[in-house]
Amino acid sequence: MLHMLQTCKHVLSDDSDITKLITFKSSLNNTEALANWDPNVAPCNMDKENWTGIICGKDGSVFGLRLENMGLTGTIDMDILSKLSGLRTISFANNSFAGLIPDVSKISLLRSVYLSNNNFSGAIRDDMFSGMSGMRRVEVQNNKFSGRVPASLTGLSILVDLQMQDNEFEGKIPNFEQKDLKVNFANNRLSGRVPSGLRNQDPNSFAGNNVCGPPVTTKCKSSNNKHTRKTLIIAIIGVLAILFIILLIFRKRKTPKNAYKNHQTMKLDRNNPYKTSSKELKKENDEENDAKRVEKSGNIEFVRSDIEVFELQDLLRASAEVLGGGSFGSTYKAVLLGGQAAVVVKRFREMNNVRKEEFYVHMTRLGRFSHPNLLPLVAFHYKKDEKLLITDFAENGSLASHLHVNRKPNEPGLDWPTRLKIIKGVTQGLAYLYNELPHLSLPHGHLKSSNVLLDNAFNPLLADYALSPVVSKRHAQECMVAYKSPEYTYHNRTTNKTDVWCLGILILEILTGKFPANYLKQGKGGSSDLETWVNSVVREEWTGEVFDKDMKGTKNSEGEMLKLLKIGMCCCEWDVDRRWDMTVAVRRIEELMERGGDDEYSSCTSDGDAYSSKGMTDDDFSFSKSVVDPKP
Template sequence: MSLGGVIDVDTLTGLASLRTLSFMNNNFEGPIPDVKKLFGLKALYLSKNRFSGEIPDDKVHLADNRFTGRIPSSLIRLPRLLEVRLENNQFQGSIPDFKQKDLRKVNVSNNQLEGPVPKSLGKMGTSAFLGNKKLCGEPLDPCDSTKKPSKPSNLMIAIIVIVAVLLLIVIAAIVVIIRRRNQPAQLGRSTSANKPKTASGGGQAEHAAAAHSGPAKKPDLGKLVFIRDDVERFDLPDLLRASAEVLGSATFGSSYKAALLTGPVMVVKRYKQMNNVGREEFQEHMRRLGRLRHPNLLSLVAYYYRKEEKLLVSEFVENGSLAFHLHGNRSPERPGLDWSTRLKIIKGVAKGLAYLYNELPSLTIPHGHLKSSNVLLNESFEPLLTDYCLVPVVSKDHATKLMVAFKSPEFIQHNRVTKKTDVWSLGILILEMLTGKFPENYLTQGNIKTGGHEPEDLSKWVNSMVREEWTGEVFDKDLIRTKNGEGEMLKLLKIGLQCSEEDVEKRWDLKEAVAKIAEVKERDSDYESSFASEGDVYSSRAMTEDEFSFSMNN
C-alpha cells in the first residue's frame, strides 16, 4: 500500500489479542519499531521496507532492509528459533554460532560479514552466505588460516589397508566361532518354543512383525494429505510458519495466502461446516476431487482433516477473483473488463462446468457454489473455478443457508435442487458480468433481508429493463465502449436470461447453454438482423445504434 513514516506501536498496544503483524512491501523508514510493547505478538513481518540503523539484542528483524552493525547475539539464545533471514542488509562482523537443534534455515547473503562460517551452519548451503567477500569456511572456500592436511604417502595408505583387512579377518573368525558354540543349544530347543507369543508377554519384535505383515496403514489424517503428485511437498508446520495474509473471511470459510519458505505460494481455505460425512467418506471424496484435471478448474493440492474443521490447500492465483474485477474500485490504471475478456471468461466457465457435469454424473449439482468470487483469473484472464463439488461434504443446514445453489427459485419454492440448478447459477453469473450489478439475493440467509430491504433478483431486474426497452442501460458502463459487438452482447444477455429462467421446465439444460455460449462472437456478423425473431423480448428496433446510446469510441 506504499505506507510510510513511523509505525505507531503505542496505538497497537490497545489490541491485546494481536498475534501477527505484517507491514511487508511498504516504505517505512527509521529504526525498527519497539514491538516488545506488544506482549501477545508471536510473528512480525517487516521485509521490503526502508528500516535502518542497528538492531539491539532484544529485537526481531527481517531481510531486505538497511540494518547495520553486528548480528544480534540474542538470537543464539532463542531455543525455538527455526529460521533466520538477514539477507540484503549491511550487517558487519562475524556470524553468531547458532546451535539450536531445530534451526532449519539461515540466510545472511549480501551483507558485509567476515570470518569463518560456524560449523553448525555448514549444512545451510552456499547460497545462504554469498555476497559476503570476507566469509570463509564450509560450505565456502577454506579460510587462509586453515591448513590443508597433507596427503598421506603411498606407503602409509598400504599399511592402513593391510591393517584393515587383518581386522576384518579376525572379526569374521570370532563370529564363526561364536555361532558354532551356540548351534547345539539352538537345535535342542522344542518347536513350540520357537513360535511367537500371542498372549500377553509377547515381545516387541513379534508385535513389529505382525504390524509389518498386516494390512497397509491408512494415511494419517491428522496431517496434511496430498492428492497431487506434481507439486512440491510440505507439511502442516510449514504452512503455520509461512508468511500469511488473509484473502477473505466469510460465513462459509476463511481464506489465507501462505508464502512457504521453500518458494511456492498456496491458498489455505478453512472450513468448519464440513461435518456431513465421516472420515473415510471425506477422504474418498477428496481423492475424487484430486483426480479432476481441466484448464478451467483450480485443482486441489492437499487437505487436512480434523473433526472440528478442515483445510483445503490449492495454488495461489495472482490475478484475483472475477468479483474483484467486476466490483472492486476502478481507476485509469485498472479499468473494468472489456467485452472480449468477459466473453472469454464466460466461455471458460461454461467449459469448466461442463467438465464437472461429465466427470461427476452422480452429483445433482456438481458445482453448487458458482458465483463471481469463486471464479479466479490467471495472468491471461482465463477463468479457474473454485469451491466446486463441496455439497456432498458440507452439512445440509449450512449448505442451504450459505451455498449459491440453494438460493435458486426451485429450492426457495419447492425445497429441492435439480440438474439445472447449476445452470441457474451460470445464468446469474452471465447477467452479473454483463450488467456489472452484484446479485443481492446471494447475501440472504433464509428469510433475512439485506440492508433493511428485500434484495432485488438480478434476473427479474434485467427482464423488467428489457421490457421497458431501456436495453442500453442494462449493460455495465465499461461495455459501452464496445464497438460492433452490441448484437453479440444481446445474444449473451438472452442466454443468461434463459439459463436463469425461474421455471425449471423452461430453463435450458447445461448442454444447450454451453452450445449457445460457444456460438457467441466478439463482433457482430450481421448487426441489424442478428437475434431478432418473433416471440423474442428484443425487437429489431431495440437493436439499432441510436436506441442503445452506446459510445462508439475505441
Template sequence: MFFNVVIVAMAASPASESDILLKFKASLVHNTALDSWNASTNHCTDWEGVRCFEGTVRGLQLENMGLMGAIDVDTLMGLSFLRSVSFMNNNFHCPIPSIWRFGALKSVFLSNNHFYGEIPDDAFAGMGSLKFLYLSENELTGKIPSSLTQLPRLLELGLEGNKFEGNIPDFQQKDLRLVSVANNDLEGPIPPLLSKMNSSSFVGNKGLCGVPLEACQLSPKKNSYALLIIISVIAVLVALVVVALAVAAIRRRSQTEQLGRPSSMSGRAKVVAFEEEKMETGSQQEHSTTSSRKAENGKLSFVRDDRERFELQDLLRASAEVLGSGSFGSSYKAVLSSGKGMVVKRFRHMNKVGREDFHEHMRRLGRLRHPNLLPLVAYYYRKEEKLLISDFIGNGSLASRLHSNRTEDQQGLDWPTRLKIIKGVTTALAYLHKELPSLIVPHAHLKSSNVVLNESFEPLLTDYGLLPVINNEHAGQIMVAYKSPEYAEEGRVTKKSDIWCLGTLILEVLTGKLPMNYLKQGRGSDPDLASWLNSVPRGEWTREAFDTEMGGTRNAEGEMMKLLKIGLSCCEEDVEKRLDLNEAVEKIEGVRMRDNDDGHSCSYASEDMYSAQDEFSLSMNRE
C-alpha cells in the first residue's frame, strides 16, 4: 500500500522546468544549437535562449538556430510563467502552432519560417495580455482572425508576406502603433483606425483601398448619395472658411492695437517649436537652394523597418519639450500625431566625415540589436548639423535617478535595481565591443546621463558608437573616454578606455556621488571617484562609500563590496593592470543580490528580453 502511495505521489509531482525544456528540445529536429541545454547545468543561467526572472522561465528566444520539426505546444504549456516566445528565422515547415493556448503570453515572434494553414477566427480571444504578435513571412492562408481586434493591449502586429485574403478586420485599439499586412491577397477598404499607418504596411494587396492608399471607387448605386454628401461637405467647408477669415481679421486688428506692448508667456517654458531653435530646414537659407537639395535635406533616413514612418515636417510641426542641452547639442521630446514620443538629438560637431560615410555608419548603428541598447530609429543629414532620432523612454536617465531631488512618488534606487542596471550596461558594452571591433573605443561616451531606464528599470545605453563621426577636437574636449588616465598621460585612448568609463559608472552607482572629473571640458585635474575611494580607509568603506539612499542592502554588504572592488579594478590607472572586458563581464555576472547566494537565480535581470523586432523586451514587464 505504501509503495502504491509513493508511486501516485511521484506521478502527481510536476515536472521541473529543466525537464520540460529538455523534452521540448528532444521534439525538435536539427537542435544542435541547443547543445548547452543539458541536465548538468542550470537552465536559467547557462542555457542558450532561455530567459528567466526570479528563478522561473519567462521567455524563450530561439532565433536563427536552424531549428526544424514542430513546436510542441503541449510540452511548453508546462512552463507556467512563460510570457514571451520567439522562434524567428528558423526552418519550421508545419501548420502554425496553437500559440493562442498560452493565454498569458505578452509577445509572440514566429516570423520568417514556413508555417502554413488557417488560423481560427476566435483563436486569440483569450490572449488579453498580448502586446506584440509577428507572424510575417510565412505561408498562412484564410482570413485575418477577427479576434485580433479584441486584444486590449495589442501594440504591434506583423502579418506581411503571407497569403491572407478577404477584408482587414475593423481594429479599434487606439494604442496600436504598427499593423503591417503588406504582400497578402487582401481586399476592401482599410479600416479608419489604420489609416494613420504608413502606406508600406498595405502595399502588395491589389484589392486594398482607402487612406493611406488610393481612394476606394464608389459603386454606381452609391454615386448619387455620395454626391449629396460631397456637396454638403463643400458647403460646410466654405462656411468655415468665411468664419475663419473673419476671426483672422479681428485678431489682426487686435494685435495691431497692442503692438509694442510686452507679451506674456504661457508658462510652458520648456516647450518650444524646432523653428524657435533655428533649425534651418524651411528657412530662408533653405529656400535659396535648389529644389532637389531641399527635398534631400527634408528627408529622414530610417534604419529600422519595424517603426512607424514619419517625415521631418511631422517633427517640425510637433511641439518639442526640451529634455536637456548636452555637450553635443540639445535633445527634445517630440510627440507625433499618432501619440508616439520620439527623442530628437541635434549634433553640431559631426563635420568629420562626408555624406556617404555618415550614411554608412548610421546604417551600421541601425543594425545593432541588444536589449540594453536604445536603438537608433532614423537620422537626418545636413552638412551643418545632424539629427539622431530614437524612441522616447519615459522613466528618465540613471543620472537623474541617482542625483536629482526626489519627488514624493519617486523612490531611490535599491541595491537589486542598481545591480541589475550595472549588469545590463556591462552586457551591452560587451555587445558593442563584439559588433564594432574596428572602433578604437566602441562606446566612448559611457556615463550615467547616457543610460536611460525603462519602466522596469532595465538600462538602455545611448550615444554609443559615435566616435567615428565626431570631430577630433570636440571628442577630446567632450567625450568621457578622453577623461581616462591614458589620455591625460599619453594623449591616447584605447578599447580599455571604455572599461575605465564602466568602472567609474559602477562607482557612481554604488556611492551616489557625481564623477567631478566629468564635469569639466578638456583635461581636468579634478580627482575621480576611484582616487577618492582609495583615499578612504578600507575599514570605513561600508560606512563612507555606499549611497545612504540605497535600500535593499540587507545581507548584501559582501556582494556590494565585491562590485566596488570590480569597479576599482576597472578604473586602474595602469592600462595593463586594468581588467579587460571579458574579465569584467565574468566578475560582474558573478555578483549576486545577497551574500551566500546559491548562484541559481537568473542574474537578477529584469523580465525583459530582446528579439529582432526590438520590442520583445517590452512584453516581459512584471506582472
C-alpha cells in the first residue's frame, strides 16, 4: 500500500520565544509530556506545531498553550508568558496545579483562559479581568476558589462562555449583561437574587446555591423594610380591632363563664354523637396528613402534552413485563388499562442525594428536548428513596440485543446499510445533546449499545442521556461508560471529548460485532479490550477479520466501512488532544455512503483535515502508542 510521508521544513520562530518557553517549562513539575520541547527545534513550523501543547499562528508565532491532561504541577509563570507577544489563549485544564489563580491580567490581549479541574484555591482579585477587552471564554470550574465572583468579568463585552461551577464562591452574583453569554455557577455558596441579566440562563446553572428569582423556581422574599413595617403596623391594628369587637360582644351577652363552657360542650356533643376523644381526634388528623403526603408523593409529572395523563396507581395496576436490570435499576414495560400505548418505566435508586427542585428542573429541561434520535421522556416521579423515569417503548429493542444476543436459525444479522443508518442517527442525536447542554462536560455520559434503542424502522433512539448531574457521583464513577475513558482511568478527569471516546467504542462495536467487555467492570475501565484488539488486527495483518461476519450487504462497500473504522479509531484516540471533537466526527460520518468507489481517507488529526492517500498502511490505522502501552 502507498503511504505518504510529509517532510517538515522547520521555519524557526523567534529565538527569544524558544528561550522563554524553555524557561517557562523549568517552572513546572512532572513535565514528561513536554519531552519534545527541544531548544534546537522551533515550536512552530508555520501553523503546524513541533512541540506538544503549542498552538501555532499562521505566521509561525506561538498563538496558544494547550497543556491539558498532563499531570502537571508547579508554578504557572505568567511573567514569562506575558513576554510572548502573540499569545492569545492558555489552557492548563485537567492537571494538578494548586494555590492562587495565575495572574492572567498580565496578558491583556488574552482571548480565552482554561483552568478547570485543578486544585486552585483562594479568592480571585476583583479587578483580575479589568481591561481584557478581547476575552471571550473563562473556565475555572471544579477547583476550590472562594470569595466573591470578580466584578471585572461583567465588563468583558464580548464574553460568551463563563464556567465557574463546583467551587466555593460566595456572596451575590454580579449583574452580567453580555448578550450571548452562557454561564454556570452551579454548586457554590452563592446567595441572593439572580441578576436580571441572567434570567435567560439554564436554571441548572444556579443549582446547589442559595439563590432565588428567575430562572430558578425559588421565589425571593421581600426585602423592603418600609413595606414590612407598614404591613406589621396594619396587622397589629387589625388584631386590636378584632379583640375590641369580641370584648364588646362578650359583655353584651353577659354569659356566665360556666354556662358558656357547658354550652360549648353540648354543642360538641350534638355535632359529634360518637364523642370522639382527643386521642382519637389526633389519630384521625395524623392519618389525614399521611394520606395527603402519600397523595402528593404519588404524583407523576408529565413533560409531554401529546399523551393521555395517568396516575401512579394506574401504573401499579398495569400489566408489566420486566425488560432488564441495568446499571441504574430495573426496567419494566407497562401496558395501561384502556389500551393506551405501552410505556417503559425505569426505576432509579442511585439518585438519593439529588434535591427535589434540582431533579424537577433537570427533568423538565430534558422533557423539552425534541429530536428524532432521542428517546423522548414522557413523565417522571420523585420520591426521596426512588425516582421513576417514564419513556416511550421502542419496538425493536436495543442495538446490543441485535449485535450480541443469539439469534434464531436463519435470522439475519444487521446489514451494513442498517448499521450505517444507526451510527449516523446516534451521531446526530449526540450532536443535538452537545448543542442543548453546552454546560455539561458529559452531554450523554452513558453511551453504549444497550442504551441505543431501535424503532420499527431501525432508527436509533438514544436512552439514559444527560443523567450525570442527578446520579450519585460514586455510582456514576463505578458504572457509567464515560468513567471507563482513558482520561478518567488515568487522570480522574472527564472532558467534552469523553462522549466522543464512547462514540468511537460504539462504532468499533457496531463494525466488529464484539462487545467491549471492560464495560462490565465496576470502577475505572483500564485498557479497552476492543480498541486494543482492533488496533492489533489492523497493525499486524489487516484482513477482513476485523468486520462482523454477520454483517451482510457489504458489496462495493468496503471502502466506506474502512472509513467508518478509521473514524471510530480517531474518536477513541487515547490522547485527548489528538482525539476528534464532536463537530469533526459528525461531519466525517455524514460524508459516508452505503457504497463508495475507493477507500481514500485521511489520517487522524485534531481537526480531521489531514492529507489523503489511496490505500492505507499500518501507521494509518494505529492509535497513539498509549493505546497498546497505556501510561498514566
